[in-house]
Amino acid sequence: MDPRGSTDGTRRLTLAGTTNVVSRSRDFTREALIAWCWLPDGESAGSDPEAAEDVLLLVSEVVANACLHGRGPRALVLDCSPERLRVEVTDGNPAPPVRIPDRGPDERAQPGGHGLLILERLARGWGSESGADGKSVWFEVPCPPGVCAPAG
Template sequence: MTGLRLRVAGADMAAVPEARHALREMLVHWREGDSAAVAELLMSELVTNALVHTETGAVVTATVADSRLRVEVRDFVSAPVAPPEPPRPVPDDATHGRGLALVRSLADDWGIRARPLGKVVWFELKCEAA
């Protein structure tokens, strides 16, 4: 099993490309192509959401096991968990409201899990070893 664990500070948007780079490095032994690019895109969407919608930062974990990549982004906000159905994107040129829609459409599986403090938003992709 291969893994990654990062702590990102609240409102630190520089953490998004840093997290993408760390995931890319972790996946260096996996086939390049759509899966790695999709994984980076989806992780950056979840990290961005956590940083934009919380002030507490987040913990990002990624694991590869049994030909599956699982990425989790955990925040520590004690608010109710958002419903698992993501909002529909705004049909104008706005840049908000598309993150979870991308996750829903591109991930093989995804979800939101309540924790005693905060929540975990996760996705999984099938991967193939190089």
């Protein structure tokens, strides 16, 4: 893992060329959320485990989508301020994410195709920014009150 920027509110994990990227990303994010008091570590008074679990789910979805549709994730960036947490995942495919159209009742139980729906429901906002050699997919969630997020 590459926890650059770990002394403030920005952390970066390089994923290109690594294995187990979804679990690495979740572990990296969990460590940051503990440091920022979103999750209890035995010493923190303020925490919001439900909000943290939503973030971990969203990180898993975005990284998995980069694996399946983005030619593999390159990096995960967490940027936490007292107001919000922004998560960005870069990959090697410049094409923007595409939401699968709503499915009929018989098709809803089928695996796959739910990642962007989960992102839309749990994140305050999300989007993607394409570049010449790939894209960045990002989402933001509000910082729960009472946690000790870094002061930008």
